[in-house]
Amino acid sequence: MRPKLDGILETAVYVDDMEAAHAFYSDILGLKRMVAGERLFAYDAGPAQALLVFHRGHTGDDVPTSGGIVPGHDTSGHSHFAFRVSADQLQPWRDYLGEQGIAIISEVTWPAGGTSLYFNDPDGNVLELAAAPLWPNFLA
Numbered sequence: 001m002r003p004k005l006d007g008i009l010e011t012a013v014y015v016d017d018m019e020a021a022h023a024f025y026s027d028i029l030g031l032k033r034m035v036a037g038e039r040l041f042a043y044d045a046g047p048a049q050a051l052l053v054f055h056r057g058h059t060g061d062d063v064p065t066s067g068g069i070v071p072g073h074d075t076s077g078h079s080h081f082a083f084r085v086s087a088d089q090l091q092p093w094r095d096y097l098g099e100q101g102i103a104i105i106s107e108v109t110w111p112a113g114g115t116s117l118y119f120n121d122p123d124g125n126v127l128e129l130a131a132a133p134l135w136p137n138f139l140a
Contacts, residue, residue, distance in 0.1 A: 009048065011081045013125050014056040014074065020122040021053050028100055029083075045083070056123075082116070082128035090115055093129050110134050 015021040018041060025031045025043055031051060035042035039058040045051040060074040085093065097104060097119055105126075106118040112133040119127055 007048075010042075010050040010052050011045075012052040012054055013079050013081060013121070013123075014054045014059075014076075015121070015123040015125070016056050017122060018053070018055050024121050025051065025053060028102065051081075078124045078126060080126040080128065082130045085129045085131050087115065087131040090117060090129070090131055093117060112136075 013021075022033065022036075022041055025041075026033055031043035031045060033041055033043055034050070039055045041053040043051040043053065054074070056076070057074065060072045062072045063070040094104060094117065097117075102119050104117050104119050106116075108116045108118070110116065110133070112135075114134040115131050116134065117129040119129075121127055
């Protein structure tokens with residue numbers, strides 16, 4: 001029998017400019033940085049959730065730790081991830097992003113009734129603010 005998954009613990013984005021990324025994720029989005037290193041910043045993205053911001057091109061080698069080896073990984077190009085928000089926060093986010101000079105590049109109303117706002121971080125990664133429902137397992 002297949003063991004149960006409990007959800008996604010972390011998601012990652014790769015950036016070229018770590019300080020610009022920190023200014024964006026901390027100052028603009030309000031995420032608290034939990035770890036700061038040369039190759040990785042980790043942010044509190046909600047209860048039991050972490051956003052990992054990796055320095056592109058600096059994470060391909062394995063990293064030995066006292067607890068074992070962390071396998072190398074890296075990517076190129078722009079990535080995507082979504083933050084969950086409540087529907088009543090969509091307009092405040094539209095207003096806030098506009099005040100910060102961050103363009104909403106797309107807005108989608110999904111067949112299930114939810115709405116997504118899309119915008120870019122300083123490296124061009126596509127971020128999404130998603131209000132339920134989008135997916136069959138997406139609860140309000």
